[in-house]
Amino acid sequence: MKPSTATGAGVDTRAxxxxxxxxxxxxxxxxxxxxxxxxxxxxxxxESAGVAWGDIEAGWCGHTQGGITLGARIxxxxxxxxxxxxxxxxxxxxxxxxxxxxxxxxxxxxCDVAIALGVDKRSREISPQFVQAGIEALxxxxxxxxxxxxxxxxxxAFRPFSPVAKFAVMARxxxxxxxxxxxxxxxxxxxxxxxxxxxxYAQYQKxxxxxxxxxxxxxxxxxxxxxxxPFGDGAAAVILMSERGIERFGIENPVWVRASISxxxxxxxxLDATTEKAARCAYEASGIGPDEIGxxxxxxxxxxxxxxxxxxxxxxxxxxxxxxxxxxATARDGRVPVNxxxxxxxxxHPFGPTGIGQIAxxxxxxxxxxxxxxxxSRPRSGLAHMVGMGGTCIVQVFSL
Amino acid sequence: MKPSTATGAGVDTRAxxxxxxxxxxxxxxxxxxxxxxxxxxxxxxxESAGVAWGDIEAGWCGHTQGGITLGARIxxxxxxxxxxxxxxxxxxxxxxxxxxxxxxxxxxxxCDVAIALGVDKRSREISPQFVQAGIEALxxxxxxxxxxxxxxxxxxAFRPFSPVAKFAVMARxxxxxxxxxxxxxxxxxxxxxxxxxxxxYAQYQKxxxxxxxxxxxxxxxxxxxxxxxPFGDGAAAVILMSERGIERFGIENPVWVRASISxxxxxxxxLDATTEKAARCAYEASGIGPDEIGxxxxxxxxxxxxxxxxxxxxxxxxxxxxxxxxxxATARDGRVPVNxxxxxxxxxHPFGPTGIGQIAxxxxxxxxxxxxxxxxSRPRSGLAHMVGMGGTCIVQVFSL
Numbered sequence: 001m002k003p004s005t006a007t008g009a010g011v012d013t014r015a016x017x018x019x020x021x022x023x024x025x026x027x028x029x030x031x032x033x034x035x036x037x038x039x040x041x042x043x044x045x046x047e048s049a050g051v052a053w054g055d056i057e058a059g060w061c062g063h064t065q066g067g068i069t070l071g072a073r074i075x076x077x078x079x080x081x082x083x084x085x086x087x088x089x090x091x092x093x094x095x096x097x098x099x100x101x102x103x104x105x106x107x108x109x110x111c112d113v114a115i116a117l118g119v120d121k122r123s124r125e126i127s128p129q130f131v132q133a134g135i136e137a138l139x140x141x142x143x144x145x146x147x148x149x150x151x152x153x154x155x156x157a158f159r160p161f162s163p164v165a166k167f168a169v170m171a172r173x174x175x176x177x178x179x180x181x182x183x184x185x186x187x188x189x190x191x192x193x194x195x196x197x198x199x200x201y202a203q204y205q206k207x208x209x210x211x212x213x214x215x216x217x218x219x220x221x222x223x224x225x226x227x228x229x230p231f232g233d234g235a236a237a238v239i240l241m242s243e244r245g246i247e248r249f250g251i252e253n254p255v256w257v258r259a260s261i262s263x264x265x266x267x268x269x270x271l272d273a274t275t276e277k278a279a280r281c282a283y284e285a286s287g288i289g290p291d292e293i294g295x296x297x298x299x300x301x302x303x304x305x306x307x308x309x310x311x312x313x314x315x316x317x318x319x320x321x322x323x324x325x326x327x328x329a330t331a332r333d334g335r336v337p338v339n340x341x342x343x344x345x346x347x348x349h350p351f352g353p354t355g356i357g358q359i360a361x362x363x364x365x366x367x368x369x370x371x372x373x374x375x376x377s378r379p380r381s382g383l384a385h386m387v388g389m390g391g392t393c394i395v396q397v398f399s400l
Numbered sequence: 401m402k403p404s405t406a407t408g409a410g411v412d413t414r415a416x417x418x419x420x421x422x423x424x425x426x427x428x429x430x431x432x433x434x435x436x437x438x439x440x441x442x443x444x445x446x447e448s449a450g451v452a453w454g455d456i457e458a459g460w461c462g463h464t465q466g467g468i469t470l471g472a473r474i475x476x477x478x479x480x481x482x483x484x485x486x487x488x489x490x491x492x493x494x495x496x497x498x499x500x501x502x503x504x505x506x507x508x509x510x511c512d513v514a515i516a517l518g519v520d521k522r523s524r525e526i527s528p529q530f531v532q533a534g535i536e537a538l539x540x541x542x543x544x545x546x547x548x549x550x551x552x553x554x555x556x557a558f559r560p561f562s563p564v565a566k567f568a569v570m571a572r573x574x575x576x577x578x579x580x581x582x583x584x585x586x587x588x589x590x591x592x593x594x595x596x597x598x599x600x601y602a603q604y605q606k607x608x609x610x611x612x613x614x615x616x617x618x619x620x621x622x623x624x625x626x627x628x629x630p631f632g633d634g635a636a637a638v639i640l641m642s643e644r645g646i647e648r649f650g651i652e653n654p655v656w657v658r659a660s661i662s663x664x665x666x667x668x669x670x671l672d673a674t675t676e677k678a679a680r681c682a683y684e685a686s687g688i689g690p691d692e693i694g695x696x697x698x699x700x701x702x703x704x705x706x707x708x709x710x711x712x713x714x715x716x717x718x719x720x721x722x723x724x725x726x727x728x729a730t731a732r733d734g735r736v737p738v739n740x741x742x743x744x745x746x747x748x749h750p751f752g753p754t755g756i757g758q759i760a761x762x763x764x765x766x767x768x769x770x771x772x773x774x775x776x777s778r779p780r781s782g783l784a785h786m787v788g789m790g791g792t793c794i795v796q797v798f799s800l
Contacts, residue, residue, distance in 0.1 A: 013508045034537075058662075067533030068464055069491050072664060072790025073541060082666035082677065085792050086497050089487045091469050097486050101501060108413045108508035130530030133467030137434075141473060262458075264472060266482035277482065390472025392485050 013107040017254030018398065019241045020049025021360035026203040026234035026348030028123040034066050038074045038119045041235035041353075045115065049239040051249055056239070057111035058084040062098030062118040063352035064091065065131055074117065084111070091134070092301065093388035094118060095236060096355025100260045100394065102240050107257075112245035116359075119235040120352030138390060163389075164228065167302035168220035174304060175222070180322035182222050186213040187325050188303035189226050189345055195332055196342025198373035201357070203232045203348030227303040229344040236353035236360055255363045258286035258381075258397040265391035271305075275312035275385065278395040282383070283314070286397040290314035293397070294379025295365055296336060297358035299386045300343040306330065309385060310338060313395075337375045340365060355394070358384040362398050413507040417654030418798065419641045420449025421760035426603040426634035426748030428523040434466050438474045438519045441635035441753075445515065449639040451649055456639070457511035458484040462498030462518040463752035464491065465531055474517065484511070491534070492701065493788035494518060495636060496755025500660045500794065502640050507657075512645035516759075519635040520752030538790060563789075564628065567702035568620035574704060575622070580722035582622055586613040587725050588703035589626050589745055595732055596742025598773035601757070603632045603748030627703040629744040636753035636760055655763045658686035658781075658797040665791035671705075675712035675785060678795040682783070683714070686797040690714035693797070694779020695765055696736060697758035699786045700743040706730065709785060710738060713795075737775045740765060755794070758784040762798050 022044020024037045046053060061071030071087045084105070090097040095118030102114040174180045190210055196202035208226060216224035246254050259282040265274050283289050290313060298313070300306045307321035315336050316324040324330060330338035341347045341361040344354060362382035364370040381399035388394075422444020424437045446453060461471030471487045484505070490497040495518030502514040574580045590610055596602035608626060616624035646654050659682040665674050683689050690713060698713070700706045707721035715736050716724040724730060730738035741747045741761035744754060762782035764770040781799035788794075 013510075064468055065530065067535075067537055068489055068531050069534050069538060069788065069790030069792075072788075072792055073534070073537055076541070076665075076791065080665045080667055080669070080791065082663050082669075082674070084662035085490070085664050085790070086501070086662070087489045089468055089489060090485070101486070101504070104501070104504040104508050104510070108504050110413075110504070130465065131468050133465075134469050134473070135467075137467055137473055138469060141476070262484035262486070263482050264475075264485045265480050267480055269480070269482075274482070388469065388472075390469030390485070391476065391480065392469075392472055 014109055015243050015256060016103050016106045016240055017246060017256045018238050018359060018363050019246065019251045019254050020045045020051070020239035021363045022048060022237050023201040023357060023360055024235040025201045026232045026350055026353065029233045032233065034070060034119055034121065035074060035077055037233060037235040038117060039077065041237040042078065042115065042117060045237040045239050049251070051113065051239060053078040054081050055113050056081065056083050056115050058102060058105045058114040060086050060088060060098040060101040060114065060116050062088045062094035062116070062356065063120045064089055064094055065120060065122070071117070074119065090392050091388035091390060092299065092349065092351055093355055093386040093392055093394055094352050095357070096384065096386040096394045096396065099238065099356055099359055099396070100262060103257055103260050106240050106242050112242040112248070114240045115237055116240065116356055117235070117237045118353035118356040120350040121233040122231045122350050123233050163301065164220050164223065167304055168223045170308060171222055171304035174307060178319035178322065180307060182214070183210060184322035184326045185227065185303050185307060186210050188300065188306045189213045191331055192300065192339050192343040192346040195340050195373060196346030199342050199347055202342040202346055203230055204342070204346045223302060229301045229349040232348040232350045234348060234350040234353045236356035238356055238359050238363065253367050253400070255366050255398050255400060258288060258399050260396045261285060262392065262394045264393065271387050271393065272308045272312045274391065274393040275309050275387065275395070278393045279313045282395040282397050288381050288397055288399060293336060293381055293383050294377065295340060295362065295375055295382040296338045297341060297361055297382065297384045298338060300339055300345050301349055303345065306338055313383065313385065332373065333376050340373055340375055355384065355386045359396070366398065366400050414509055415643050415656060416503055416506045416640055417646060417656045418638050418759060418763050419646065419651045419654050420445040420451070420639035421763045422448060422637050423601040423757060423760055424635040425601045426632045426750055426753065429633045432633065434470060434519055434521065435474060435477055437633060437635040438517060439477065441637040442478065442515065442517060445637040445639050449651070451513065451639060453478040454481050455513050456481065456483050456515050458502060458505045458514040460486050460488060460498040460501040460514070460516050462488045462494035462756065463520045464489055464494055465520060465522070471517070474519065490792050491788035491790060492699065492749065492751055493755055493786040493792055493794055494752050495757070496784065496786040496794045496796065499638065499756055499759055500662060503657055503660050506640050506642050512642040512648070514640045515637055516640065516756055517635070517637045518753035518756040520750040521633040522631045522750050523633050563701065564620050564623065567704055568623045570708060571622055571704035574707060578719035578722065580707060582614070583610060584722035584726045585627065585703050585707060586610050588700065588706045589613045591731055592700065592739050592743040592745040595740050595773060596746030599742050599747055602742040602746055603630055604742070604746045623702060629701045629749040632748040632750045634748060634750040634753045636756035638756055638759055638763065653767050653800070655766050655798050655800060658688060658799050660796045661685060662792065662794045664793065671787050671793065672708045672712045674791065674793040675709050675787065675795070678793045679713045682795040682797050688781050688797055688799060693736060693781055693783050694777065695740060695762065695775055695782045696738045697741060697761055697782065697784045698738060700739055700745050701749060703745065706738055713783065713785065732773065733776050740773055740775055755784065755786045759796070766798065766800050
């Protein structure tokens with residue numbers, strides 16, 4: 001039960017564990033409000049931890065488009081208890097960073113019991129002004145940096161924005177450089193959909209075949225729509241506790257946070273190099289190496305990402321990601337299961353909840369509470385990885 | 401040099417100090433982008449700390465309407481150094497909470513050098529969708545809680561929303577209950593404008609008379625427009641360091657963070673009771689009592705707030721706030737100067753920067769670097785207080 005340690009400063013902090021998790025299914029729920037989505041997730045987390053709302057001392061809310069003060073509005077529905085409230089936005093990684101904020105709060109000794117909530121509605125209003133402004137500004141920056149003109153497709157209407165093109169390039173480059181096949185890339189989607197079919201919280205709960213992935217509507221060659229995550233609504237919540245909180249509430253089977261490493265792109269680095277650096281720090285801080293990690297939940301907004309990031313995370317040699325997936329090593333019954341939840345590709349990617357849903361999956365798998373989709377090897381450690389638009393990257397390691 | 405201590409958990413954390421501060425003037429700057437506003441503030445903070453951009457290990461960005469990933473977009477302009485990046489939104493208190501996040505990051509041992517940035521543009525686009533959605537949802541909640549119908553003035557166009565009415569009620573109640581006079585309330589505006597006239601970063605730099613406050617356009621009786629803060633654009637940044645960072649960079653005159661207490665409304669409590677609880681925790685955690693606080697920067701979006709909060713902060717007896725202001729005790733040369741910066745009323749209130757601008761003011765005053773508006777008593781400690789829509793409240797204590 002070694003406490004988490006820091007990267008930059010190398011200072012030991014208080015030990016913190018995840019002790020409860022709850023989700024609202026991801027999907028398209030036009031009729032549900034932010035409250036409707038969040039409350040079942042929060043209640044699920046409280047129930048599984050065996051604590052009451054009044055026990056929570058700090059709440060962090062990750063979202064991208066719920067409007068200002070969303071955390072306060074949602075938490076006050078459960079009772080105004082005086083808890084500390086903070087809202088976090090880090091694009092795709094908003095939930096991961098809300099978790100990290102709650103972790104910092106407990107790790108630094110501000111409180112013993114905290115909740116991290118992620119909630120978003122991204123199926124109906126895909127790009128309201130707050131989100132669109134960020135995307136346009138970032139695209140203009142990137143275009144400027146690349147010496148290009150601003151995207152001609154600008155304006156307020158939804159359009160397939162740069163990530164699709166970016167990851168199509170990532171796929172083509174990996175295929176060219178390492179001989180990775182489109183079957184290997186598509187296999188990621190097949191695997192994730194098979195996992196999601198066993199996940200009651202997943203947006204998609206239906207397996208797909210390799211042929212279906214290949215023959216789906218093309219987005220940007222070689223990526224069809226089944227290589228891409230859906231837009232959706234949803235919510236996820238986890239409870240964090242200090243050792244003292246765990247003693248006080250008599251918690252059994254806590255899942256310890258062993259490292260929470262946040263970095264951003266450095267120089268000309270891309271997401272894979274940033275992931276590699278953050279993972280190296282996380283392995284060092286946690287004392288758990290890549291060979292010991294029992295399961296991984298990683299950012300697979302596009303299939304090619306699993307192939308690239310399993311290399312960056314040190315789960316196989318550079319260039320071997322396609323073969324690793326093909327071998328079945330990242331399947332639920334493989335050596336190192338990746339995205340047993342179904343991942344962003346098939347469980348879904350509502351932004352706010354995504355990073356916290358990953359941690360919920362690790363929590364349940366490590367405790368043997370994942371039901372039908374329980375990883376047979378019963379992992380004793382897990383790694384959660386997210387990247388966010390703008391170049392943020394977060395790697396968090398957990399263990400029993 | 402006692403380290404900050406916690407409220408909930410009572411655990412000592414690493415000592416953290418503010419070692420640099422920089423601002424961009426608050427005001428209406430239609431022609432300036434978020435970058436234009438942020439860069440001078442960041443450069444000012446780096447220069448005053450004597451560190452380079454590459455030395456910063458973590459950046460927290462507080463804002464309400466800069467669009468997603470604003471922190472990453474702004475920070476990357478100074479160079480992609482790999483720093484950890486997190487965006488925070490807590491309405492009026494967004495900057496205060498960005499500071500607190502950076503403080504948690506250093507206090508918990510994640511790094512030795514962090515920056516807290518607040519930036520917002522609120523003069524031109526007063527309520528884009530992200531902000532408006534939050535306001536409308538909160539008003540609906542409050543109306544529901546009060547058994548009233550939803551505000552009939554709803555819709556997307558700007559309107560004087562509930563805070564004006566809320567604080568007008570606060571003023572009338574204080575006047576009825578304690579015999580506080582409208583002259584005493586208006587005196588807050590006169591004092592703040594006098595202070596702001598000496599502040600090169602203030603939105604308003606012109607003194608006003610009691611008569612001008614009384615005769616200004618009425619918003620909601622008894623509050624005229626000169627009882628209310630302006631909307632504006634601006635930026636503020638401070639650098640935070642651990643003791644090890646301070647040694648490494650040979651920093652002189654660090655301003656130590658002695659407490660950072662975040663709470664929200666409890667039960668039927670209003671902002672004054674929440675402030676009182678948070679302040680009590682902050683005094684206990686810091687070991688600095690209300691009688692020892694050398695200066696205060698508090699949330700004065702409306703004049704009456706100074707009168708109410710000086711009581712909540714324990715600077716005078718309940719009901720004596722009006723007399724305290726009238727006596728000159730909260731003036732720049734008084735016993736406990738309040739809002740020597742000019743406060744939200746006259747320095748301005750761009751949301752993102754506001755809470756960090758307060759801390760910059762305390763930093764400069766404690767170091768004797770406040771120039772023309774230097775508090776003659778040369779305070780050795782200061783308290784920063786903000787509240788945010790939704791019921792959040794934060795009290796942070798600093799000392800040499």
